[in-house]
Amino acid sequence: MHNVDFVIVGVYLIVMFSIGLFMKGKAGQSITSYFIADRSLPGWWVGLSILATTFAVDTPLAVTEFTAKGGVQANWFWWSWVIGYIVVAIVMAKRWRRAHVLTDVEFIELRYDGAYASALRAFKALFLGVLLNGFMLGWVITAMTKIADPFVQWSALSPPLFELFSYWPSWLLINDLNTTITVILVLLIVMVYSAAGGIRGVILTDLFQFILAMGTAILFAYFAVDYVGGLGAMHEGLAQLKGDSYDDFTNIIPTTDSTLLPFRLFVIYVLIQWWVRWDSDGTGYIAQRFQTARDDQAAKEGGLWFAIGFAALRAWPWIIVALCSVLVFPHLDDPEMGYPLMMKRVLPIGLLGLTFTSLLAAFMSTVDTHLNWGASYLVNDVYLRFLSPNASSKQAIKASRLAVFLIFIVAVIFASQMTSISGAWIFFINAASGLGIAQLLRWLWWRANVWTEISALSTGFITTVALQQSVYPITNLSSDYHLVIIAGITLLVCLTVTYLTPAPSQAIVNNFQARTNPIGFWPSANIKQPSIKNYVKDIMLALGAAYGILFGIGYCLMLHSLTGSLFLVLGLLCTNALIRSPEKHKKTQSL
Structure with a gap:
């Protein structure tokens, strides 16, 4: 990159840092203000904030790899998630808002009772807030290293800084020393503005970051197509390169005889994957965003803004760049690198810096959410619930900012041990499928209890590891097909365990039903059941x-x-x- 490109990046980082400091006063008023913005946001802002978070820097790289290897239709791996997001928006969003909890982990003691519910709350706070959160941040940071590596060389930009980082522990290197410096400096900026500004700072920067990231993605796609001679020339080139497989490579919906995306795998994506995902009921930062909504309707509107935008706005700029990268770099060992290499090849000075900044924005909008979200678990569900229930608001805010720093350290450790983004995606989808099944059951069936979640989580993880290590004699199936086996075994185990263990108390069930009015199988005849017909429509x-x-x-x-x-x-x-x-x-x- 040239000097003007670095100036653009620098100005952007200063603006983001300033926003966090500007929001520090409001964020520090209370724990509710720090983590859920006093439940005051309109629906469109809630939706765009979720959309910005999912517009991560890892996504265009993973989409580039999927498309280069499996054609356009390979993107059904994540297009199928839209079904789940829409169900969450229409069925779950209002109920999350009515639950009136600060985190989805706090929800556990609203839904279940007894000492085991408290223990599960503590475990899931640590599991989701530290382990799972660190894993997700790790793969996002891994993607950032692939974006930054071709453009930023610290040995030339700042030899003293490069020399200073030479003392960095080798086991904590993220790819190499050069990319480690880039990632650590950016993470430090994100950590400071996230810790200072709380969720208000996160959401305000998200809005700016999404507009920048989406706009430059479209511009990048235009320049990529122009570089290969136009849309028609792109298809002609792909037809020559792919020969008889061109139609299959560019199909949006796979045919029954597709060799790139077998139709049975497409069916698994559409009928199974979306409801066994770990966030199948909106758990995680989506539920946190619903809590920031000013009312039930705003939560639903935010969910719909996100779900429709997730499909309609994001996909095609990345896919078009991926198709162009197949033409320009047809023999890459790592197809994920097609995206940053296309940036370097086709973008002019200034726009290259702006596009790099947009990917930096995508990276930061994801990281800031995960830092704040993870900290909310550690503070609300561990510190305030078990360690210091009588802590003052000032002490809670201080603990929140320290928790952000802790999540930052965990993220760096995970990132230093991770290499493949798409591989991490697939392992995560399979291992966390147990969570999704149990978390749907707790909304649909009054008898679901603590052991439903414990058995589902442990079964999903153990089965995934066993399949990957070939413990089971099913070694000729890809990890995508493992999902069916994992979901089936997990569902059978958690239903059996639910029947064999005590149901929640009647008081807990009645209170939960009165507060959230869930759909499904619930005992109270005094509460009018929602209209399934309206939901389906x-x-x-x-x-x-x-x-x-x-x-x-x-x-x-x-x-x-x-x-x-x-x-x-x-x-x-x-x-x-x-x-x-x-x-x-x-x-x-x-x-």
Whole structure:
């Protein structure tokens, strides 16, 4: 990069740092203000904040690898998640907001009772806040090293700094010394503004970061297509390169005889993967964002903003760059590197710096959320619940900022031990599938108890490790197919355990039902059950909106203009119907 590019990066970092310091006063008012912004945000802001968090720097790299290896249709690995996000938005968002908890782990003692519920709360706070959070931050940081490495060379930029870091422990190197310096400096800035500004600082920077990241991703895709001679030339080049497999490579929906994405695997993605994900009920930072909403309706609107934007806005700029990278760099050993190498090859001075800054923004918007989210568990569910229940607000805020620093250290340790982003994704999806099953059951069935969650979590993890280590005699199946085995075994085990262990007390069940009015199998006849018909209608409209726009843009880019136009019309009609839905005008206390 040139000097002007580095100036752009520097200005951006100063602005983000300043926002965090600016929000320090409001963040320090109370623990509720620090972690959930006093439950005051409108729906659109909630949704864009979640969307910015999921627009991580690892995502374009993983999408580039998926597309280069498996064609456009390989992206069904994550397109299928949209189904789950829509169900969460329409069915779960209001209920999370009504639960009125600061974290989803606090929810455990609202849903279950007894000493085991308290123990599970403490365990999940540490498991989600430290172990799982560190794992996710590790793969995001791994992606950042691949972005930064081709552009930033500290031995030339600042020899004294490079020399100072030569004392850095070798076992904590993140890729190499050069990228370690870049990552540590950026993480320090994120840690400071996250610790200072709390969730308000995180969400305010998220808004700016998403606009920057999305805008430059579109510009990057334009320059990539222009570099290969235009959209038509891109397809001609791919047809020559791929030969008879070109149609399969550029198909959006796989055919039954696809060799790149077997149709049975597509079915697994669409019918199974989305509901066994660890956040299948919105658990994690999504539930935290729902708590920041000013009311129930704002939580639902935020969920829909996120779910539809996740599909409709993000996918195609990355996929188009990935397709261009296949033409320009057809023999890369690491296809993930196609994205940063295309940046270096096609972007002019200034725009290169802006695009690098946008990926830095994507990285920071994910890291700041995870730092704040992880700290909320350590403070609300460990420190205030077990260690110092009578701590003052000032002490709690101090503990929160120390917790952010602790999560920062954990993230660096995890990142130093991780290499493959897409590999980490797949292991994580499989191992955490037990969490998703149990967390859905607790909303749907009154009898779900502490042991439902414990058995599901342990079974999912043990089965995943056993399959990867070939303990089971199923060595010829890919890890994607393992998901079906893991989900089946986990569901069987946790249902059996639930039947064999005591149900929650009637008082707990009644209180939970009165507060959240869950759907499914619940005993109280005094509470009106929600209308499943209305939920199904809204879910179908939201699916039509999300996938209609996704397919519409995609088919146009694949040069099937008529098909694309029809899907776009469908998507826009469904979006309009969803906006005009009578549900939008109901009071926030409605079902």
